[in-house]
Amino acid sequence: MSDGSLPTFGRRRAEAAAVNGAAAVPSVQPVPNAPVAEAPRPPVEGTITVRPEITELRNLCLARMDATAVASLSSDRLLVEVERLIADLATEKRVQLNAREQRGLATELVDDMLGLGPLEPLLLDESITDIMVNGPDHTFVERGGKLTQVPVRFRDWTHLTNICQRIAASVGRRVDEASPMCDARLKDGSRVNIILPPLAIDGPSISIRKFSKKPIDFERLIGYGTLTPPIARVLEIAARCRLNIIVSGGTGSGKTTMMNALSRFIDPSERIVTVEDAAELQLQQPHIVRLETRPPSLEGKGEITARDLVRNALRMRPDRIIIGEVRGAEAFDMLQAMNTGHDGSMSTIHANNTRDALARIENMVQMSSMGLTPRAIRQQVVSSVNMIVQVERQRDGGRRVVQVTEIAGMEGETQLLNDIFKFEVTGETATGRLTGRYEVSRIRSTFQERLQYYGLDRAWMSALDEA
Known part of the structure; x- marks a missing residue:
């Protein structure tokens, strides 16, 4: 990183070690639960990771990140560093990214590592009172008492399952194939119900009841x-x-x-x-x-x-x-x-x-x-x-x-x-x-x-x- 006082990522970490004459370069560990590469999906309105090149950049970025480095950074600082890494990888792979795509991909990766992935924008939207995820490809929200589908999707069942397990672990509970149902809560007090396959046939299901950040009187x-x-x-x-x-x-x-x-x-x-x-x-x-x-x-x-x-x-x-x-x-x-x-x-x-x-x-x-x-x-x-x-x-x-x-x-x-x-x-x-x-x-x-x-x-x- 720019000031050299914080952990670094991927290729630049190895280069720095070589310049300093290090005898050995610590191996770069991928982020836990990192998703595996998958075949590109057709574009979905409202998403940015629709080009195969961007999917490849995402997977390369995840592979080059150091888990210790990620844990030591604030979300704002991590976002800056991920953007830099994406820019380096795009140059290396000769992939053209506009500013919106670069920022969007960085935000998606930070949300995956520190937050709840594609759910983060919905959690920040105060007009939404309920979020319902029916498998990786179908997400619905309630606004003003009316249900509507939104263009939010997860990469695959594994990605969605990782989010479910992160929610459960945050309150000391577990959800997996042996224990496929769980009631939990988020940091803001929102109530969560999770149910996994084989009970949920079409993929992991999440139901979130959000509560207003302002006290209701x-x-x-x-x-x-x-x-x-x-x-x-x-x-x-x-x-x-x-x-x-x-x-x-x-x-x-x-x-x-x-x-x-x-x-x-x-x-x-x-x-x-x-x-x-x-x-x-x-x-x-x-x-x-x-x-x-x-x-x-x-x-x-x-x-x-x-x-x-x-x-x-x-x-x-x-x-x-x-x-x-x-x-x-x-x-x-x-x-x-x-x-x-x-x-x-x-x-x-x-x-x-x-x-x-x-x-x-x-x-x-x-x-x-x-x-x-x-x-x-x-x-x-x-x-x-x-x-x-x-x-x-x-x-x-x-x-x-x-x-x-x-x-x-x-x-x-x-x-x-x-x-x-x-x-x-x-x-x-x-x-x-x-x-x-x-x-x-x-x-x-x-x-x-x-x-x-x-x-x-x-x-x-x-x-x-x-x-």
Whole structure:
């Protein structure tokens, strides 16, 4: 390199050793997992490595790079050095490159070595909320609630598999043929699911749920049309009054985003313990303990489930327990926590509406093999959960709060529900945007005494009157 103080690459390293009279030149080791040369593919719009000569330059560049040198450099410095190496190789092989091709190839190589390869530009695009890779040749993204295919491709299955393994290794997990499924997270908190062949027939599959780098609050959700100011005020009061809240919805409906927004109203003095399969919550409070499940080892040992973590959380003197998503037998322990002095606890669940959410909780409690009767489980749910917030991704791509439901008690075997807010579609605009209105219930709440205890009963009624 120009200043001679940092490790060098390829041919120039050998030349320098010869000039200095070195007895032996250290062998140049290729970067681990370097892809092998392959036959050129037809051009794809939006990519730069389409000419066979550029493919050859890429492979030569990878072969001449020193792994130790790569690890010691920042991304900016590495980019400069890779560009120089590409220029040298292009001169040596008499390949004509314009500035765009040279810069693009260097960026691609740096992304491969230090980042996630072709996924890096998508991860930097803040308008993208989901990235879905279906094998090396098909990548889709979600923008504004709509799925579109993008001209991003990987060189082959090996290239894509290397990216998958890099993601898993970054959080201490593994994904390979023996263990072909993995939940992980990226450095920015984005959630990742990986599944490899032979389970994924058409090649390795990656699903990434991105999260905004800017904290989401109710003001931004109101701007997106997710909810109205009166609903935001009611949910703020519910969080401040330490009501136990379940956020329900389908895949990609915005459950985690809603829970992050709700959590902003938790008092900074409270101790919060979170339990997640892959840590993705973005809480802003100073006193947080984040727990994450662990899959079993290759020998089938060492698994730590969400239920194990919830049980352990109860021994950690939490003020609130927040479970990223209830999926199984940990539902019983969640209800126990909500009903034993941990008011203000929250969780998410997959369900199509608020009554279905209650049915799912009941089914998951039965999975815990506690031998409880259905009536006993329903009574436990009624005494533990105060409110369910139902979010939905609608056909126009918008994510909206469609129900805010109070668990009002039981009548016989049936749980009584009071829809404080319920969204009804009334039409759509010329651009396809759905329009609607909220029906509001002003029935006296079963947690009226708690509202009065916190001095927020008048604020509650005022929010309902404004709706």
